Amino acid sequence: MESGQRKDDDGNIIPRSIINRFTADFKGQNVIDVTLEPAISTNPFFAFEAVVPESGEFTFTWYDDDGDVYDTSKKITVS
Amino acid sequence: MHLRQASQVRLLFASLTDDAIAAFTGGAELGSGAITLTAPEIAENGNTVPIGVDVPGATQITLFADGNPVPNVATFNFGPISASRSASTRIRLAATQNVVAVAKMEDGSFQMAKAKVKVTIGGCGG
Numbered sequence: 001m002e003s004g005q006r007k008d009d010d011g012n013i014i015p016r017s018i019i020n021r022f023t024a025d026f027k028g029q030n031v032i033d034v035t036l037e038p039a040i041s042t043n044p045f046f047a048f049e050a051v052v053p054e055s056g057e058f059t060f061t062w063y064d065d066d067g068d069v070y071d072t073s074k075k076i077t078v079s
Numbered sequence: 080m081h082l083r084q085a086s087q088v089r090l091l092f093a094s095l096t097d098d099a100i101a102a103f104t105g106g107a108e109l110g111s112g113a114i115t116l117t118a119p120e121i122a123e124n125g126n127t128v129p130i131g132v133d134v135p136g137a138t139q140i141t142l143f144a145d146g147n148p149v150p151n152v153a154t155f156n157f158g159p160i161s162a163s164r165s166a167s168t169r170i171r172l173a174a175t176q177n178v179v180a181v182a183k184m185e186d187g188s189f190q191m192a193k194a195k196v197k198v199t200i201g202g203c204g205g
Contacts (some may be wrong), residue, residue, distance in 0.1 A: 030158025032166065039144055039152040041127040041169040041202075048155075049162035 002066075021063040022046065027056040054078055096145035100181055103141050104189045109181065113137075114192035116180045117167070125172040125202030133165035134190060137182040140166070146176025148203070171202035 004016025018038065024031040031050040050058075055078045061071040100109075117131035132140050132155075142152040155166045164182075172178070175197045182190045 025158075026160055029160045030156075031161050032158060033156040034166075034168075035154040035156075037149060037151045037153060039147055039149065039171045041171055045167075045169045047131075047167040049165065051160045051162045053160075 004065075015066065017064055017066040019044065019062050020065055023061045024048070024050070025059045025061075026050055026052065031058075052076055052078055096143050096150040096179065099143055099150045100179070100191075103181055104183075107189050109189050109191040111191055113184070113190045114180055114182055115165075116178065116192040116194050118178050118194040118196050120195075121197045121199065122172060123199045125174070125198040125200055127169045128172050128178075128196060128198070128202070129167065129169050130178060131165065131167035132180045132182070132192075133163070134180075134182040134184075135164055136185050137164040137190070138185055139183040140164070141181050142168075142170065143179040143181070144170065144172055144176055145179060147171070147173045152178075172196060172198045173201045173203040174198055 002014050002017040004013070006014045008014055020036055022034045022036060032048045034046060036044065055076065057073050057075045059071060059073045061069060063069055113134055113136065115133040119128065122128040130142065132142070134140055137157065139154065139156050141154045143150045144152050152170050153168060157164055177193045177195050180192050184190060
């Protein structure tokens with residue numbers, strides 16, 4: 001994480017690098033797509049609800065200002 | 080800060096928020112009633128203020144904080160398998176101010192709700 005306010009040793013501004021978007025999908029269908037501004041707290045917390053029609057896998061994706069994309073997934077079984 | 084300066088700054092922020100809301104709604108009229116905005120009356124720590132919104136029938140909800148240097152906080156877009164048009168998160172508030180939720184409904188209309196949050200310690204460093 002980088003706030004975009006700091007300067008390096010040569011006085012150049014270090015580019016901002018924070019998460020600006022978060023998405024949650026279930027088997028390719030979107031549940032929620034959140035645009036985050038800097039006013040979101042550190043260590044962001046989100047709560048939301050999804051319809052799970054059958055067993056499958058959730059995919060959670062985070063997009064960083066510097067172009068990095070982080071994702072993780074979690075399986076869910078409907079019995 | 081001098082009192083007059085403080086009020087000018089607040090006016091400036093308020094108009095920034097109005098501009099941001101207008102940019103989101105395209106200047107459409109704002110209804111009210113369908114939104115439940117959950118915010119604490121007093122937040123001891125402005126760095127992490129829990130906020131919840133619930134708007135049945137919304138496709139998109141945007142949160143604004145009218146006393147922050149940048150009023151936009153977050154936009155929630157609900158997908159086809161979202162179970163309820165509600166979400167909660169934690170936000171930063173620089174000082175005591177209004178948190179505003181604006182929702183775009185399925186019929187294209189807009190709804191707005193406001194909640195005043197008193198902040199004991201601001202969330203902008205320092």
